[in-house]
Amino acid sequence: MIRIMFVCLGNICRSPMAEAIARAKINEKGLEDKIHVGSSGTGNWHIGRRPHEGTLEILEKKGIDHANLSGSQTKSADFYEWDYFIAMDSSNEHHLINLKPDDSQAVIERLLSYHPSTGLSEVPDPYFTGNFIEVYDLIERSISKLIEEVIQLHVSS
Numbered sequence: 001m002i003r004i005m006f007v008c009l010g011n012i013c014r015s016p017m018a019e020a021i022a023r024a025k026i027n028e029k030g031l032e033d034k035i036h037v038g039s040s041g042t043g044n045w046h047i048g049r050r051p052h053e054g055t056l057e058i059l060e061k062k063g064i065d066h067a068n069l070s071g072s073q074t075k076s077a078d079f080y081e082w083d084y085f086i087a088m089d090s091s092n093e094h095h096l097i098n099l100k101p102d103d104s105q106a107v108i109e110r111l112l113s114y115h116p117s118t119g120l121s122e123v124p125d126p127y128f129t130g131n132f133i134e135v136y137d138l139i140e141r142s143i144s145k146l147i148e149e150v151i152q153l154h155v156s157s
Contacts, residue, residue: 001033001034001035001036002034002035002036002083002084002150002154002155003035003036003037003038003081003082003083003084004022004035004036004037004038004082004083004084004086004146004150005037005038005039005040005074005078005082005084005085005086006018006019006022006037006038006039006040006086006088006111007039007040007041007042007074007085007086007087007088007092007095007096008039008041008042008087008088008089008092008123008125009041009042009043009088009091009092009125009127010041010043010045010046010071010127011039011040011041011043011046011047011051011071011072011073012041012046012049012050012051012052012055012071012127013051013052013054013055013125013126013127013132013135014088014123014125014126014135014139015039015040015041015088016039016051016055016066016069016071017051017055017058017059017132017135017136017139018037018039018086018088018111018139018143019037019038019039019069020059020064020065020066020069021059021064021136021139021140021143022037022143022146022147023037023065024064024065025143025144025147026147029147029151031151031155034154034155035147035150035151035154035155038072038082039069039072040072040073040074040078041071041072041073041074042073042074042091042092042095042096043073044073046071047071047072047073048070048071048072049070049071050069050070050071051066051069051071052126052127054126054130054132055126055132057132058132058133058136062136074095074096074099075099076099076100076101079099079100079101079104079106080101080104080106082106083105083106083107084106084107084108084109084150085100085106085107085108085109086109086110086111086146087108087109087110087111088110088111088122088123088125089110089122089123089125090110090121090122093108093109093110096108110122111123111138111139111142111143111146112138112142114142114143114145114146114149115138115141115142115145118138118141118142120138123135123138123139123142124138
């Protein structure tokens with residue numbers, strides 16, 4: 001089982017959106033027994049809370065299940081349970097690098113590294129911009145590429 005954790009600042013906008021999109025794509029491919037996804041935030045402000053209303057609205061509009069999404073915070077112990085930590089921006093990535101224990105084999109990447117043709121290196125935070133549609137599109141395209149890579153590296157071999 002490959003485990004992928006999506007990480008943003010508060011775990012109410014970008015990372016839960018990524019978790020829900022990834023889970024839907026994994027389920028469509030019938031790989032839910034091979035790839036598990038989750039999400040967390042670098043901050044502790046929203047632990048136990050549901051995602052932002054804008055995130056829920058766009059997921060609902062796209063027909064993506066969001067029933068089990070709840071805020072949590074990334075901890076150093078997570079690096080022994082998850083294989084990939086996918087950061088939404090450089091701040092999240094640096095936080096993860098500093099939090100990761102030296103003996104962990106977990107991979108830390110930025111989500112948009114899986115879709116460089118966007119010309120962006122960071123997923124904008126819709127909590128501040130309000131642009132949930134643009135963020136959804138960026139996340140959705142990048143996750144498709146991420147899942148393809150994970151399948152090639154871990155599932156189809």
